[in-house]
Amino acid sequence: MVPVMKPSALPYVPFSRPVLGPEEEEAVLAVMRSGWLTTGEETARFEAEFAKVVGARHALALNSATAGLHLALEALGVDTGSVVLTTPFTFAATAEVVRYLGADPVFVDIDRETLCIDPRALAVTLERLQAEGRRAAAVIPVHIAGMVCDMDGLAQVLSDFPVPLVEDAAHAFPVRYGGRYAGTLGDVGVYSFYATKTITTGEGGMLVTDREEVAQRVRVMRLHGIDRDVWNRYTRPGSQGWKYDIVAPGYKYNLTDLASAIGRVQLRRAGEFLQRRTAVAERYLEGLRGLEFLSLPRRTVDHAWHLFILRLREEQLRITRDQFIEELHQRGIGASVHFISLHLMTYYRERYGLSPGDFPVALECSRSCISLPLSAGLGDGEVERVIAAVTEIGARHRR
Numbered sequence: 462m463v464p465v466m467k468p469s470a471l472p473y474v475p476f477s478r479p480v481l482g483p484e485e486e487e488a489v490l491a492v493m494r495s496g497w498l499t500t501g502e503e504t505a506r507f508e509a510e511f512a513k514v515v516g517a518r519h520a521l522a523l524n525s526a527t528a529g530l531h532l533a534l535e536a537l538g539v540d541t542g543s544v545v546l547t548t549p550f551t552f553a554a555t556a557e558v559v560r561y562l563g564a565d566p567v568f569v570d571i572d573r574e575t576l577c578i579d580p581r582a583l584a585v586t587l588e589r590l591q592a593e594g595r596r597a598a599a600v601i602p603v604h605i606a607g608m609v610c611d612m613d614g615l616a617q618v619l620s621d622f623p624v625p626l627v628e629d630a631a632h633a634f635p636v637r638y639g640g641r642y643a644g645t646l647g648d649v650g651v652y653s654f655y656a657t658k659t660i661t662t663g664e665g666g667m668l669v670t671d672r673e674e675v676a677q678r679v680r681v682m683r684l685h686g687i688d689r690d691v692w693n694r695y696t697r698p699g700s701q702g703w704k705y706d707i708v709a710p711g712y713k714y715n716l717t718d719l720a721s722a723i724g725r726v727q728l729r730r731a732g733e734f735l736q737r738r739t740a741v742a743e744r745y746l747e748g749l750r751g752l753e754f755l756s757l758p759r760r761t762v763d764h765a766w767h768l769f770i771l772r773l774r775e776e777q778l779r780i781t782r783d784q785f786i787e788e789l790h791q792r793g794i795g796a797s798v799h800f801i802s803l804h805l806m807t808y809y810r811e812r813y814g815l816s817p818g819d820f821p822v823a824l825e826c827s828r829s830c831i832s833l834p835l836s837a838g839l840g841d842g843e844v845e846r847v848i849a850a851v852t853e854i855g856a857r858h859r860r
Contacts, residue, residue, distance in 0.1 A: 488723060530627065533627045541563030547602070581614075602615060604636075613639075628646060653666050659731065660727035
């Protein structure tokens with residue numbers, strides 16, 4: 462029986478802490494004083510600056526990465542009856558946007574080392590679909606935790622099966638792969654600026670693409686299917702400024718100038734943030750090295766370090782993964798889990814008749830993974846507390 466510990470008297474170490482300062486505050490105040498709060502010139506500047514940084518022809522600001530994935534698939538023609546291949550080891554949004562369009566997600570197992578979609582498993586799944594007379598409308602690889610997928614391997618597979626590639630790069634800004642930014646390696650890339658992400662606007666996202674027709678469709682569909690931006694309708698002089706046309710039944714997915722003001726400052730600080738997260742990750746790798754009850758993430762330069770996901774070797778412990786996390790919480794450490802595989806979730810399990818063993822690697826990782834606190838706002842003392850807590854819990858409960 463595992464003894465119950467008293468909660469730690471030390472300050473809580475949050476799982477993630479955004480880094481916001483006077484520059485962000487002043488940027489927001491400037492927008493408030495301008496009299497224009499929603500999508501306008503500030504957002505246009507954010508888009509232009511982001512496109513320049515990542516080297517994309519088009520960058521379109523949205524209210525979430527979920528919106529970006531949805532609009533990317535819609536612009537690529539995914540609709541009722543389509544099939545979209547993706548990983549089950551991801552957040553809900555990656556698969557739910559497929560269902561928004563009446564299409565069906567088909568899951569592909571992950572690589573045990575990277576936790577990203579396995580190109581070999583993708584090839585097998587594409588061959589099976591082809592044998593069934595079905596064709597994938599898109600593939601969504603997810604750069605889990607900031608680790609870039611094996612994009613060369615995916616490209617090799619897709620050379621035999623020409624399918625649009627939509628990168629879920631929600632975790633992967635700003636990291637490069639082969640000299641190019643993750644998110645610019647496929648047909649469309651989508652980034653997240655949620656409160657816990659590598660840069661933040663509170664809520665928000667960005668879609669990037671070099672495909673003109675995709676950019677134009679997303680530009681229209683992100684704001685009700687209207688053929689003109691609201692900024693142009695309300696701020697340009699002329700008696701016909703109020704006129705507009707609805708060319709498609711669109712959505713309400715635009716990003717506000719208030720959020721974009723924060724985003725522009727955060728974009729300038731992205732390198733600084735990455736350097737700090739990398740330092741934290743390196744300290745974790747060093748401090749936890751050699752603990753036989755842990756499997757650590759791979760050390761690589763091509764990593765945004767949005768998350769630090771380790772895996773427990775439960776056969777070496779007398780407690781479960783869930784109990785391990787609870788003991789971390791008792792010590793004031795904000796650990797979490799990324800992810801519980803989607804094929805284990807009630808909706809996908811029941812709708813598609815899935816079993817836990819259908820994706821064995823995703824199942825294994827779902828049962829053993831723990832995400833430690835990681836952000837640019839994490840202090841050195843907090844990092845040492847996390848290392849000490851993980852080490853002590855493991856030593857205390859070794860078999």
